[in-house]
Amino acid sequence: MSETSTAALIHDVRWEIDYRVRLGRAWSRFMRGLRDRKLLASTCDHCDRTYLPPQSYCEACYEPITRWQECEPVGTLRTATIVYQGFDGGPQAPYAVGAIEIDGTHSLLMHFVGGVDLSDVDAARKALRGGVRVRAVWADERTAAITDIAHFAVAPAQP
Amino acid sequence: MRDHAVIAGVGFTEATSPRRQELSKNELCRLAVDRALEHAGCDRRDIDVVIIGDIAGFEASSVAARTIAPALGLPPYTTVLPICTGGTTGGHLPNQAAALIRAGFAQRVLCVAPNTFDGPVDLQAVINTNSPMVMEQPLGMGAVHMGAFFPAAYQERYGVTDADFELLATKNRENADHNPFAHVTSALSAEHAARMVSTPLRLGMVCPVSSGAIALVVGAESVVGGQAGHPVARITAAQSISDGYLGGKRRDFSTFEVVEVMARRAYREAQVVDPRSEFDVVELFNPYAPMEFMLMEAFGLCPYGGAPELLRKGVTRYGGDLPVNLSGGIQCTNPGVAGQISPVAHIATQLMGQATARQVEGARRGLAHSTGGTFFQFHTATVLERVDL
Numbered sequence: 001m002s003e004t005s006t007a008a009l010i011h012d013v014r015w016e017i018d019y020r021v022r023l024g025r026a027w028s029r030f031m032r033g034l035r036d037r038k039l040l041a042s043t044c045d046h047c048d049r050t051y052l053p054p055q056s057y058c059e060a061c062y063e064p065i066t067r068w069q070e071c072e073p074v075g076t077l078r079t080a081t082i083v084y085q086g087f088d089g090g091p092q093a094p095y096a097v098g099a100i101e102i103d104g105t106h107s108l109l110m111h112f113v114g115g116v117d118l119s120d121v122d123a124a125r126k127a128l129r130g131g132v133r134v135r136a137v138w139a140d141e142r143t144a145a146i147t148d149i150a151h152f153a154v155a156p157a158q159p
Numbered sequence: 160m161r162d163h164a165v166i167a168g169v170g171f172t173e174a175t176s177p178r179r180q181e182l183s184k185n186e187l188c189r190l191a192v193d194r195a196l197e198h199a200g201c202d203r204r205d206i207d208v209v210i211i212g213d214i215a216g217f218e219a220s221s222v223a224a225r226t227i228a229p230a231l232g233l234p235p236y237t238t239v240l241p242i243c244t245g246g247t248t249g250g251h252l253p254n255q256a257a258a259l260i261r262a263g264f265a266q267r268v269l270c271v272a273p274n275t276f277d278g279p280v281d282l283q284a285v286i287n288t289n290s291p292m293v294m295e296q297p298l299g300m301g302a303v304h305m306g307a308f309f310p311a312a313y314q315e316r317y318g319v320t321d322a323d324f325e326l327l328a329t330k331n332r333e334n335a336d337h338n339p340f341a342h343v344t345s346a347l348s349a350e351h352a353a354r355m356v357s358t359p360l361r362l363g364m365v366c367p368v369s370s371g372a373i374a375l376v377v378g379a380e381s382v383v384g385g386q387a388g389h390p391v392a393r394i395t396a397a398q399s400i401s402d403g404y405l406g407g408k409r410r411d412f413s414t415f416e417v418v419e420v421m422a423r424r425a426y427r428e429a430q431v432v433d434p435r436s437e438f439d440v441v442e443l444f445n446p447y448a449p450m451e452f453m454l455m456e457a458f459g460l461c462p463y464g465g466a467p468e469l470l471r472k473g474v475t476r477y478g479g480d481l482p483v484n485l486s487g488g489i490q491c492t493n494p495g496v497a498g499q500i501s502p503v504a505h506i507a508t509q510l511m512g513q514a515t516a517r518q519v520e521g522a523r524r525g526l527a528h529s530t531g532g533t534f535f536q537f538h539t540a541t542v543l544e545r546v547d548l
Binding site for chain 2: 089
């Protein structure tokens with residue numbers, strides 16, 4: 001005899017779907033630059049705003065952008081968070097992520113921040129305050145992806 | 160004749176953890192709709208348009224509005240408008256209803272905010288599809304980590320302490336104790352609440368994943384106003400604003416700059432001159448508790464950096480003259496699109512004198528805010544005023 005129950009049934013539904021995303025001209029050029037250890041920004045012909053990540057048009061004045069330049073991969077950390085609880089499939093916590101203003105640009109580049117001991121949360125938070133100078137550390141294996149930069153390392157304090 | 164849009168009926172379902180939810184999405188929405196229609200004294204056959212919120216990719220099938228709409232018992236051929244902004248969808252529903260009513264396109268609009276966070280087995284994996292793929296998504300940033308950038312910058316700029324954030328989160332959980340539709344309450348253990356997730360956010364400052372639905376009946380004031388048998392909430396401002404897509408477009412994470420612009424538009428529309436003294440009750444979207452401080456400041460309720468002091472003085476608590484998030488806010492209950500509409504729903508019931516949580520006596524005017532999307536790309540503001548008919 002079958003069991004009679006009013007408890008809600010739950011069925012599993014699973015999709016396995018892969019996507020292909022076209023990066024477009026500006027981001028393709030940017031990512032290929034990273035593979036060659038070059039950090040490329042684009043500057044609006046009209047208002048002189050410099051974007052990194054680069055864009056082929058200006059979000060501020062909507063003019064097309066044709067000027068490109070290579071930036072020294074150094075900048076200033078504006079804000080950071082130290083992740084103690086990550087997510088499945090993500091990096092192993094703890095790790096730090098920051099918003100970095102590359103010198104000479106008018107946007108922020110989000111990236112991993114390294115070179116700081118994260119085991120002591122209070123000390124790590126002090127070390128990752130806004131205004132700290134950082135420099136890109138290139139990944140050994142580069143595939144024209146944002147992770148061709150392994151992280152931005154906090155510059156050692158000047159003697 | 161152009162008419163005001165009013166919220167005449169509000170329907171909540173009890174919020175639970177997704178594990179404990181026994182109703183299907185359609186059943187849950189139907190329950191919220193039945194309650195909203197009954198509250199408004201409105202017959203479902205009189206509904207002109209139904210607006211249903213959706214978050215693309217958060218369901219096992221695309222555009223859940225297609226399956227929900229036929230389950231609501233509405234007249235054949237009712238116009239169905241799915242709205243999906245990928246963030247703050249719920250906040251857009253009453254604002255869109257107000258636009259349709261003010262334009263004379265509809266007289267009675269049903270807004271349905273479904274539970275949208277309880278379908279995915281791994282919600283974080285789905286939320287990650289919402290983060291800027293290719294450029295920022297590979298960098299270990301889930302929703303909570305993106306949310307952490309704002310309080311981290313705010314704290315640094317204004318010298319706000321972790322203790323201020325914890326005091327705020329505790330205030331909201333105590334408010335949720337009085338809200339029968341809340342999910343997390345002060346029953347949350349102190350040890351649990353203190354666990355660091357992503358600096359400066361601790362677990363007690365971060366919203367849960369909840370299951371629940373909310374529906375509203377929004378109508379033309381001259382048509383539905385007298386039918387409800389209770390005061391209704393006139394929508395005197397309905398605004399929205401958007402920010403850049405990439406996180407790096409924010410430039411400054413220490414303030415919600417676009418909210419200040421939106422607030423000025425909303426106050427002009429609703430003829431609010433001094434928001435600090437003119438609002439009796441406020442609900443601000445706070446999936447991460449510290450956002451409440453930042454939003455109070457962006458909405459001009461106090462000077463920048465001044466919100467923690469208002470909390471410490473008791474101004475924003477129950478009994479203070481500017482109570483904020485008496486529902487406990489999103490920090491305590493977050494059922495997705497239903498969470499996004501909840502600030503409007505809670506303010507509406509406050510103005511009707513039928514608050515879901517503790518009632519502010521004589522509340523006449525309230526502010527409801529919602530936000531969402533990657534790095535809070537979208538915001539909405541709704542100003543509501545009590546109308547006795």
